[in-house]
Amino acid sequence: MIEWLRRRLRGIALVRAAYLSLVAPKGLERRAARRDLVLLLVFYGIVTPIGIVRRLLGGSLRENAGWTKIQQSTADRALFECES
Amino acid sequence: MPTTLGISCFYHDAAAAIVRDGVVVAAAQEERFSRKKGDPSFPMSALSYCLEDAKLTVDALDSVCFYSHPVLGFDRVLRSFLSVAPRGLEPWLKAMPGWVSEKFRTRSIIETALRESGAEFRGPILFMPHHLAHACAAFFPSPFERAAILTVDGVGEWATASFGVGEGSRATITREMRFPNSLGLLYSAITYFCGFKVNSGEYKLMGLAPYGTPRYVDLIKRDVARIEEDGTVRLDLRSFGFLDGVKMVSKRFDRIFGGPRREPESRITRREMDLAASIQVFLEEALMKMARHVHRETGEKYLCLAGGVALNCVANGKLLREGPFEDIWIQPAAGDAGSALGAALGAQFGWHGLARPPRDGLDRQRGSYLGPSFSEAEVETYLASEEIPFRRLAPEERASTVAEALAEGKVVGFFHGRMEFGPRALGGRSILGDPRRPDTQRTMNLRIKYRESFRPFAPAVLAEDVAAYFELDRPSPYMLLVAPVRAERLRPRSSEIGSDDDLLAAVNQVRSDLPAITHWDYSARIQTVHRETNPLFHEVIASFKAKTGVGVVVNTSFNVRGEPIVCTPAEAYQCFARTDMDHLYLEGFWLDKRDLPARPKDESWMREFELD
Numbered sequence: 001m002i003e004w005l006r007r008r009l010r011g012i013a014l015v016r017a018a019y020l021s022l023v024a025p026k027g028l029e030r031r032a033a034r035r036d037l038v039l040l041l042v043f044y045g046i047v048t049p050i051g052i053v054r055r056l057l058g059g060s061l062r063e064n065a066g067w068t069k070i071q072q073s074t075a076d077r078a079l080f081e082c083e084s
Numbered sequence: 085m086p087t088t089l090g091i092s093c094f095y096h097d098a099a100a101a102i103v104r105d106g107v108v109v110a111a112a113q114e115e116r117f118s119r120k121k122g123d124p125s126f127p128m129s130a131l132s133y134c135l136e137d138a139k140l141t142v143d144a145l146d147s148v149c150f151y152s153h154p155v156l157g158f159d160r161v162l163r164s165f166l167s168v169a170p171r172g173l174e175p176w177l178k179a180m181p182g183w184v185s186e187k188f189r190t191r192s193i194i195e196t197a198l199r200e201s202g203a204e205f206r207g208p209i210l211f212m213p214h215h216l217a218h219a220c221a222a223f224f225p226s227p228f229e230r231a232a233i234l235t236v237d238g239v240g241e242w243a244t245a246s247f248g249v250g251e252g253s254r255a256t257i258t259r260e261m262r263f264p265n266s267l268g269l270l271y272s273a274i275t276y277f278c279g280f281k282v283n284s285g286e287y288k289l290m291g292l293a294p295y296g297t298p299r300y301v302d303l304i305k306r307d308v309a310r311i312e313e314d315g316t317v318r319l320d321l322r323s324f325g326f327l328d329g330v331k332m333v334s335k336r337f338d339r340i341f342g343g344p345r346r347e348p349e350s351r352i353t354r355r356e357m358d359l360a361a362s363i364q365v366f367l368e369e370a371l372m373k374m375a376r377h378v379h380r381e382t383g384e385k386y387l388c389l390a391g392g393v394a395l396n397c398v399a400n401g402k403l404l405r406e407g408p409f410e411d412i413w414i415q416p417a418a419g420d421a422g423s424a425l426g427a428a429l430g431a432q433f434g435w436h437g438l439a440r441p442p443r444d445g446l447d448r449q450r451g452s453y454l455g456p457s458f459s460e461a462e463v464e465t466y467l468a469s470e471e472i473p474f475r476r477l478a479p480e481e482r483a484s485t486v487a488e489a490l491a492e493g494k495v496v497g498f499f500h501g502r503m504e505f506g507p508r509a510l511g512g513r514s515i516l517g518d519p520r521r522p523d524t525q526r527t528m529n530l531r532i533k534y535r536e537s538f539r540p541f542a543p544a545v546l547a548e549d550v551a552a553y554f555e556l557d558r559p560s561p562y563m564l565l566v567a568p569v570r571a572e573r574l575r576p577r578s579s580e581i582g583s584d585d586d587l588l589a590a591v592n593q594v595r596s597d598l599p600a601i602t603h604w605d606y607s608a609r610i611q612t613v614h615r616e617t618n619p620l621f622h623e624v625i626a627s628f629k630a631k632t633g634v635g636v637v638v639n640t641s642f643n644v645r646g647e648p649i650v651c652t653p654a655e656a657y658q659c660f661a662r663t664d665m666d667h668l669y670l671e672g673f674w675l676d677k678r679d680l681p682a683r684p685k686d687e688s689w690m691r692e693f694e695l696d
Binding site for chain 1: 163164211256316377435
């Protein structure tokens with residue numbers, strides 16, 4: 001039962017990443033696991049709530065239909081200076 | 085004389101280009117040096133080559149221009165995740181490390197690379213919106229003084245297509261179609277579903293289309309994507325997986341088209357052929373409507389095209405024949421690699437305010453022979469050091485020796501002059517064959533290129549003879565236009581493709597007096613060869629014509645499946661030695677396969693290249 005529960009929990013990405021960040025061998029593997037954990041926390045802790053609120057407020061990629069008017073010209077020097 | 089380095093990388097097909105005083109000096113894709121097809125990594129080798137070719141160190145550069153605005157790109161990525169979260173975890177985990185390690189650090193990566201090249205760069209590092217870079221690559225090298233510009237690809241920052249006008253030294257974009265609605269992504273989704281690789285298999289899908297019947301067009305329009313009258317497309321996002329998954333299509337696609345995607349390398353069935361035909365019809369309709377809209381909006385007579393979709397030469401040919409523009413010009417490196425050139429050109433005429441130079445021959449792309457070349461002395465040193473038997477050809481016997489071998493039905497590797505910039509081999513790094521022989525297509529596909537048997541080969545025809553063989557009345561120097569073979573040259577096909585979907589049987593049917601270059605639908609992807617841009621290649625075809633009466637040869641890229649086109653004499657020799665090519669013309673030297681020491685049969689080298 002405990003083994004089954006552990007397998008199920010490990011299947012859940014967040015728990016799995018936290019688990020791996022602790023038990024993965026030191027070095028690249030553990031660093032990758034910790035990076036995944038941070039990315040997961042950002043995804044579920046920040047991106048998901050903001051995304052849900054945005055969608056409730058009507059934000060959607062569906063608005064991007066048809067030709068959108070823009071003005072981009074090589075004559076506009078400011079266009080080249082956008083900081084990366 | 086301001087000099088600008090253009091760079092594109094981090095997505096696919098990284099490249100570098102150098103433009104000096106408005107003239108393209110050098111351009112190359114990183115894959116040719118790293119030997120990884122479509123290599124997206126920072127193009128350090130291509131950059132080094134461009135500097136070396138221009139005889140410059142980085143302190144002599146006046147500016148560097150990157151082909152996209154990373155911040156705007158991230159805005160699109162983030163908003164896409166916001167639109168689907170909590171779904172989308174898998175692509176989030178896949179995409180973010182690349183943003184953190186590379187794309188956010190673009191400026192510092194460029195600075196570091198320039199520093200590592202040994203001198204101090206003191207100029208500005210500029211950034212150009214992706215589709216404007218495509219637009220610059222489309223318009224500035226073109227022969228037109230003013231023209232409409234249309235760019236269509238998968239996705240740039242937000243834009244998936246854009247249009248505007250080029251005039252003199254200025255390119256302007258005034259409208260764009262935005263992600264997720266994308267003709268390029270739709271075509272790639274079907275490419276994926278048919279079992280081909282995204283970002284390289286699109287060409288195969290186009291080649292497969294003539295074997296099929298477009299019976300899925302209505303289904304695509306009903307359940308997958310709609311085409312508006314102005315040419316914009318609207319995807320039904322329920323059918324796609326690229327927003328919240330790592331696959332191009334969703335399970336809904338399987339239901340619409342009656343089963344899961346074709347497994348790569350498995351048998352191609354009637355469904356894939358019909359899907360290829362259907363998406364080709366869809367793409368042509370969308371592009372034609374776009375072109376008509378652009379024509380109405382801009383009132384221009386000519387059109388310049390770029391973006392990955394502009395590599396669909398079947399659609400280009402139709403646009404030329406049936407579209408509203410008097411003439412069109414397509415950037416030969418229409419995909420992302422060409423944006424490095426576009427970024428450099430845009431910075432020259434925009435940031436530095438230079439005047440656009442007059443056209444140099446056909447256009448300002450110089451035949452797209454912009455890559456490395458090797459002197460005869462270098463080649464001889466290589467051949468001698470490897471103890472490879474060769475015959476030195478006097479200048480006056482070079483063309484005739486190649487032509488004679490071709491006329492005897494031999495397959496010749498042809499390595500001459502500068503390497504091409506862009507995905508097509510144009511007589512710099514080519515494999516040539518006799519177009520009259522019915523078995524040439526099969527032999528070259530299966531025994532030399534090791535690729536799918538159904539894929540057609542392109543004809544390289546003397547520019548002055550093009551109308552004698554094809555329904556085309558103008559130059560097509562970059563193999564970007566498909567046109568019908570002339571009616572009097574055609575032979576009736578004995579039957580349609582059988583119910584067993586046997587493509588090989590279809591391929592073996594003689595369809596014209598030039599069977600090796602005549603596709604199933606009696607079309608050909610034409611390269612006109614011009615004395616001005618490649619005199620030796622022109623002479624080879626002229627000599628072949630003198631011997632056979634036919635001013636056409638088969639031209640395919642010098643590589644095997646999955647391998648980037650060869651760049652150096654060593655790579656050319658290796659490819660020659662491993663495959664069933666009969667001869668190699670290597671910059672003035674003639675190699676005969678029969679003279680090479682016998683090699684044990686070993687095909688393990690094929691694993692070096694990931695299948696595309």
